[in-house]
Amino acid sequence: MGIDMVLESGNSLIRPGAVESAQEEIRSERVSREQRQTVGTPFVEDARMTCRGVEVFYGNKQAINGVSIDVAKNEVLAMIGPSGCGKSSFLRCLNRMNDTVDICRVRGEILLDGQDIYGRQVDVVPLRAQVGMVFQKPNPFPKSIYDNVAYGAKIHGLVSSKSELDEVVEDALKKAGLWDEVSDRLEQPGTGLSGGQQQRLCIARAVAVRPEVILMDEPCSALDPIATATVEDLITELKQQYTIVIVTHNMQQAARISQRTAYFHLGDLVEVGATDRIFTNPLHQLTEDYITGRFG
């Protein structure tokens, strides 16, 4: 049974995986806090990305301890967990952004469509065009709003004319819910926008390249409820074609938009499962502590 089924049946249904439902019925006891093996269903049948035994080190300090998880096609995977538990570190492995951190080393295996993205032959330029990223802190270029959004399409040669580029920019800004606010001042610097607007600008910039997998690191942390709703609509819309991994501290948000949720705890992937199940019936004591607010 594939994850596609889940999508068709909508968010409200718990994935009817045989193992999990069996577990659910028996489990009234949670897995104890000392236990750090991943529980739940980290693996799916038609995976877009496959991670096996991923470890991340900053110098001698290990930030991720052997995480194995799949990201399915056309799903929204939410990653939650207390601050500093390694969500960003893990997310950044998925398009090799950690390469840019000198002291950072990544071990283990990460496959995109069966190809090892850390392989020797792999060129990070097409990889990052394919696996886009929205960063935790908004980081617009100190250029005009237009140039910010157009940049990716320009360098990858996605457009052949100015009018096409205009369309791409408008479309991306609309998707990020920023068009109405900036359509009359596209030539002004992107750095002159408010924090939340900058965040949406960065979303538009990532979306304009039309990546197949989008990694979002707390994209709504600086947004008001209205803008958040726009971004969530965008995510739901993008999900039809793309795969999205989103880090969020907002559990309602995770529940609203994601199909599966992964809970990280101090560098360990503690639990993965269908979102509704995680929030209603977590298997692991740590997960329960976190979602009920007893931790962090």
Add this chain to the structure above:
Amino acid sequence: MTRQNKSTMEMVQRGLARRHRREKIFRFLGMAAVTTSILFLLLLFGSIIANGWSAFRQAELSLEVSFDQELLDVDNLRDANYALLIKRSLREFFPQVEKRRDLRHLYKLVSSGAAFELQAMVMADPSLIGTRRLVTLPADDEVDMLLKGYIPRDVPESERRVSDQQIRWIDELVAASRLKLGWNTTFFTAGDSREPELSGIRGAVAGSLFTLLVTLLLSFPIGVAAAVYLEEFAPSNRWTDCIEVNINNLAAVPSIVFGLLGLAVFLNVLGMPRSAPLVGGLVLTLMTLPTIIIASRASLKSVPPSIREAALGIGASRMETISHHVLPLAMPGMLTGTIIGMAQALGETAPLLMIGMVAFIVDVPGGLTDPATVLPVQIYLWADSPERAFVERTSAAIMVLLTFLIMMNGTAVFLRKKFEQRW
């Protein structure tokens, strides 16, 4: 809770006076430091300008010269006796002077360069031959000094270089409006000379410009490329650490050492010409490179990593990230570093002495391999000359050098302001 708050307030209040006092003292010290430096600067500028401004004016004689046909052979204008033309015109003005000794003193009032000016005039326009006209010619530097008041009239004759008789003639010429102080064009159009009244800074300025051109063309691209490579591409290992330490050390090496290196390598091994701006530029490139590399690396470092991440994150290659985003942001700092390096190079003397740019060179250099000198060396040469008239020229040359330096630093400030971007 309230008690806690209250006691915090009390404690803050108690310390407040001391904290304000400290701030006041610090502000006062800062202002004192700034005032002192401004005073010293004013003193420096004041003394240089006071000494040097008179060099921009120069005593000139207006003499009625008849371009006699019998003295000027049209086929050999170069070797005609132009000095005789001047002597005749002076004798005409002072018919009462007859003794040979007196005449020799009279002729001394005119600069020895006057004959060459006449020569140039006639050769440029042979139609002058046979005519008679008023010609403005440079006076001797002693006349100039007397008119400017640097030679006192009230000391005994033996203690000054102008005799009483000469002073009488000078006064007579001044009274007849034949001798006066005029704008000193020569200072800006001539090269160096043994005669102060014929010397100018054009040669030194041209030499400086050629030298700086070579320095800029070499050190800016090399410096920026090296900085970009070290900062953005080089792996951080023992080698790059070693290179970094060495570059920092190079910046502290006394400049004369670079001159010795230039002498050994460029002149002796590669056989390049002595005294040439090309070699001067190469030597100064060695000297400015560390400055430029260090400044460029610092400004590359100050570009926030989030900008790099943003570009890399949407799939820009490293080269694109650097050329589209990092370099434009780092450019103001790089330019400032370069201009400061250039300003240092402009004021540098020691390394250039080693490669022969200290030679006495009269001609204005026309290219990179012509013998040349540079402004600071010219200043050094003039400061070393015994003639009183070179004292004011030294200061005037310093004024020109300072003008260039201020202009360069102004450009640096302007560029920084213009391209400075916020993020």
